[in-house]
Structure formats: structure tokens, C-alpha cells
Amino acid sequence: MQDLTETAAELFLERGFESVAIDDLIARVGGSRRNIYSHFGGKEGLFVEVVTKLCTELAAPLEQLNIAELDVSNALFSFGSQLLQTVLQPRTLALHRLMVAEGKRFPELAQAIMNAGHLNAIAILTSWIESRRGKYPHGLETHLPAATLARQFVNMVVAEAQLRALVGLDPYPLPPADVDRIVNNAVAMFLHGASTQRNSHEYD
Numbered sequence: 424m425q426d427l428t429e430t431a432a433e434l435f436l437e438r439g440f441e442s443v444a445i446d447d448l449i450a451r452v453g454g455s456r457r458n459i460y461s462h463f464g465g466k467e468g469l470f471v472e473v474v475t476k477l478c479t480e481l482a483a484p485l486e487q488l489n490i491a492e493l494d495v496s497n498a499l500f501s502f503g504s505q506l507l508q509t510v511l512q513p514r515t516l517a518l519h520r521l522m523v524a525e526g527k528r529f530p531e532l533a534q535a536i537m538n539a540g541h542l543n544a545i546a547i548l549t550s551w552i553e554s555r556r557g558k559y560p561h562g563l564e565t566h567l568p569a570a571t572l573a574r575q576f577v578n579m580v581v582a583e584a585q586l587r588a589l590v591g592l593d594p595y596p597l598p599p600a601d602v603d604r605i606v607n608n609a610v611a612m613f614l615h616g617a618s619t620q621r622n623s624h625e626y627d
Contacts, residue, residue, distance in 0.1 A: 424462060426452045432473045436517035440470055440525050461497060474532045477518050484509045485547050495563060496610060500550070503606035504581045506544050510585050511597055515540070519589065541575035541577065548573035572613070579609035 434443045445466055447534040456534055463469040488505050490498035493623050509515060518536060526533035565572065587593045593601075606608055 427454065427477060428473055429458070431469055432477060435470060435473055436477075436514065436521055438465075439527055440528070449489070468531070469479070471532060474518075474521075475535065476529055477514070478535050481509065481515060481518065481536070482539040482543050485544055488547075490551060491554070493565060496614065497612060498551065499576065499610045502548060503576070504602060506577065507584060507597075507602055507606060509578050510540070510581050511588050511595065513595055515533060516585075519521055519585075541581075544577050544581075545570065545573045548576060576609060576613045579612060 427448060428616070431448055434447060438587065443466070445459055448459070448469075459465070459469060463472055484505055485502070488502065490501050493501060495606075519540075522529075522533045522536050526620055549569045549572075552563060555563045556569070584593070584597065588595065588597075602612070
């Protein structure tokens, strides 16, 4: 069944839900309609299985990242770099395009993708921010809610780069220098805001 779900993932991400037929899958990996219906209940069940598996893959890189022992600046840079690289993977972009197209038909799957991607990143960073509060000399001294801070950082890292990639304005892979620039700027803004004490072109 692994070959079937992998092939189904490729076809669903490439063509969308409507344009993939059970017979397409059988032609590629063998088997029978009876087997597919007995295991998944049909194409919709297979689609749910595939998207659920893709959500697990989407969440894994950040969940496996260990930034606990890093200082604040390096931890944020490491987190932001991994987040941006995950978001800009062709498979991740295709998954988001798929759910834009199919979200109304499968609202629970759309929510699952949101949970595994954007909201998962915010939750992980929120937990880390809370762990750094009040720690001298490398803590975070702010009274803003950790979840608010995490959401702002994730949005600064992801929003424009993801949108440009989704509409095809930027190539893949994004050059490492561009990834570093985006993340460094987000870290600088997160830690220092628009402080007039810093040179405004320091992070260009």
C-alpha cells in the first residue's frame, strides 16, 4: 500500500482531486479497484489518507529541530531557516495549492494542513519563547504574549516568500543568500523592532 499512497500523493499534488482516477493508480502500481475500496473506501478515503500522511511529513522538520541550547538570535535564525526551507519545498507548495482548490470539499483536511504547517510552527515557537522568558543574559524581556510574538515572527519569515513562490515569481530553490537575508531581517525586526538606535540599512 505504500507504493499506492506515494503514487496517489504525486498524482493528487500534480493534478488535483477531480483529475485523478482510481484506474490511473492501478495502471501505475497494479492492484485492483477492490483492494483500493477495501482499504480506503474509495478515492475520497485514499485522498484523506494521502493528505494526512503529507501533513505528518510537513510537520516533522520543525518538530525534530532542537534549538533549546542555542542563544536567542541563533535559535531564531535556525528556526526561521528551517521553517522557510520547509514552506518553499515544491511538495509543500503543491499541498497548499491543492487545499486552496479542494478546501471547500474537504474542510477538515484544509484545517489539518493549517494545523501541521502554520499553526504547528507558531505552537513550537510559542513554547520556546515561553521557555526563554526571564533568562539572563539571553532571555526575552517583553510582556507581549508568547503566542503573539511567535505568530509575528512566523509571518515575517514566511508570508511574502511563500506568496511569491505560490504564484511562481521566485525560482526553486531560493538561493541560500536570499533565505539568509529574509530570516536575518525577521530576526532583527523581532529582536530590535524599528529602533532608531540601529542603523536602518544594517540588515539590507
